Amino acid sequence: MSALMEVRVCAVRQLTPVVREFTFEAAEGQLPGFSSGSHVQVLMPLGERTLRNAYSLLGDPADSTRYRIAVRLQDASRGGSRYLHERVAVGDRLQLSRPHNLFPLHSQASHHVLVAGGIGITPFMAYIAELQARGASFELHYAFRGRLTDAYVDELAERLGDRLHAYDSSAGQRLDLAALLAGQPLGTHLYACGPQRLLDGLREQARALGWPDGRVHWEAFAAPEPGLAFRVELARSGQRIEVPADLSLLEALEAAGVEVPNLCRGGVCGQCATRYLAGAVEHRDHYLDEAQRADSLMPCVSRGGCASALLLDL
Amino acid sequence: MPVVMKPLETYRDDFTFRNSPQAIARFPFPFPEDSYMYSVNLEPANGGASGSVFEHWFDIDEHYVSEMAERARVLERDPGRCLVMPHMAQAAWDSLEMLMEHLAADYPEHFELQRDGDRWTWINRPLGIEQHFTFGDPATLPCEPLEYITRQAQGDFAVLDQRDGDLFMDAGMVTCPADWSIKFDAGMSFKQWHAPVPLAPQMGVFDRALKYLLNIQVGQPVRRLNWTMTINPRLDTSSETFHEWGHERGLVTPENVARLVHLRVELQFMPRLPRSNALLFGIRTYLISLEELATNPAWACRLHRVLRDLPEVIADYKGLTLYRQTVVDWLSQFDPEVRAA
Ligand code: FES
DSSP: OOOOEEEEEEEEESSSSSEEEEEESSSSSSOOOOOEEEEEEEEETTTTEEEEEEEEESSTTOOOTTTEEEEOHHHHHHSSSHHHHHHHOOOOOOEEEEEEEEOOOOOOOOOEEEEGGGGGGGHHHHHHHHHHHOOOOEEEEEEEOTSSSSSTOOOHHHHGGEEEEEEEEEGGGOOOOOHHHHOOTTTEEEEEEEEEHHHHHHHHHHHHHTTOGGGGEEEEOOOOOOOOOEEEETTTOOOOEEEEETOOHHHHHHHHTOOOOOOOSSSSSSOOOEEEESOEEOOOOOSSOOHHHEEEOOTTTEESSSSSOOOEEO | OOOOOOOOOSSSSSSOOOHHHHHHHOOOOOOSSSSOOOOOOOOEOOOSTSSSSTTTOOOOOOHHHHHHHHHHHHHOOGGGEEEEOOGHHHHHHHHHHHHHHHHHOOOOTEEEEEEEEEEEEEEETTEEEEEEETTTTTGGSOOOOOHHTTTTSSEEEEEEEETOOOEEEEEEEESSOOSHHHHTTOBBBBHHHHHOSSTTTTHHHHHHHHHHTTTTTTTBOEEEEEEEEEESSSSSSSSHHHHHHHGGGOOOTTHHHHEEEEEEEEEEEEEEOOTTTOOOEEEEEEEHHHOOOOOOOHHHHHHHHHTTOOHHHHHHHHTTTHHHHHHHHHGGGHHHHHHHO
């Protein structure tokens, strides 16, 4: 299990009606350095249980005295983003995992195209600091809803000039994916972070235009979607666990004291793969292939059916 | 316990390298059982007993000054043993920071680091160095940062770029390799540079190892031990100098075997470099002659059984074939089963 660090909230800023920024400093000692694209898990004690949500670090990686994250209040929040928005204030202490990077810059790219949808801007804030420091060639395409999810847009306009392409859906501006991808020179790498339909659209376009998969990188939002309640049974210990609708299987296992290795908590890194022996599974990950799904599942996002208990090889 | 460094010894020509009883006692004997087969023997590097080679991230021992002199000598003849591709510049600074911080914290009697923003002062007492420099500005160091710091740290270092779900050998300081070469392996992917290893690929060892390495997190390094044998306490058994040492394998006789043949153990240590996301791959080499090793009869007995039963392909790959039997014969005196028979 990843070692946790204790941090103190040293600044809170409301960036838009739904996006709030938090700055952390080490409660003692130093924070570890991080690379652009890294995320941390933030632990949130909600009554009996602890939620862990992953957030991108958006500060300048050259300055590791502070970490910054920005959190969008989710409508269907299971309590994580609501907790951060409503209950966390300057001076509070929180526990964080160490940073880990599942969305790194590619060292061989000659040009970087960054595509952000809404709160998906966060990893790119760190990217931009890094790319500017390196003097690298890049452009940012940022789609948002004005005065709602347009965090950092003024700051970005100032820093990037015409390297920023902003699309405000409230003003009817649309990001044209086909036009964006066409005409990019060979050696360009594309990075996308935002809602699933933006990522799907980009991947589809990139494939249609013959981009190799290795030049398209994406990060999905990591918060697991809620589902229906279901039951699991652990084959080795005989333990039975109820997974409520608003908890992921991984969270329910952790609450019951069962540790499963994990990094992204969003079905992409492959760390939490767990074998199951019986039961129906609703697979929601982006990692396992069809064959692997026959006996494995990713408990950070995937769920059992409500009809019968899921039997896990744990 | 502070590390006491021995006066200068040599790893070539007259080979004056010897281990003290303390160095023998802390030697990382690599065999947990009486036989050896490849496995994914990676484990979290959570430190180890005080005084052991596992205690600190970067182990410094009594041979420090000699090993650094040997590195300088190799580099003088062949500067190409240190390589940093342009996209690895940040990882080189990352490595420098990690090494300086840990050495200063773990061996305060020998090393000291003062940081004032970007203005750093580095003091290395055993080598008589006091360097003022600006972190991130290569012009303020006497040489490229990876070369600078690894001229002051024992063991080889490869720096691996992580991309495309793989690791690439895009930088390194390699002056004491066990029959490989940073020049030949430069730019290679993880599986490409492991291609010569027999049996292991079929066992899926590298697939699993690679997956594990890709997920190494900041502050949570992993380690493993690897081993081979070397004639004479020669650190630089690089592929490109094979003509200088390869023939020595034919010199082993029952009379000289105990002093000539050395067990060579690599403590491989892999931490994530936080700012560049590259993976540092430290290869810290320990040499021990059979004579020294046999001062611990349990080790001699176990090594006897391991070598006797080692599969032919592995012995071939490790270059032991020519003298294995001579070694096994000599070690058999320490094996109670043989003596009883
Ligand atoms: S934690 Fe990454 S896939 Fe589950």
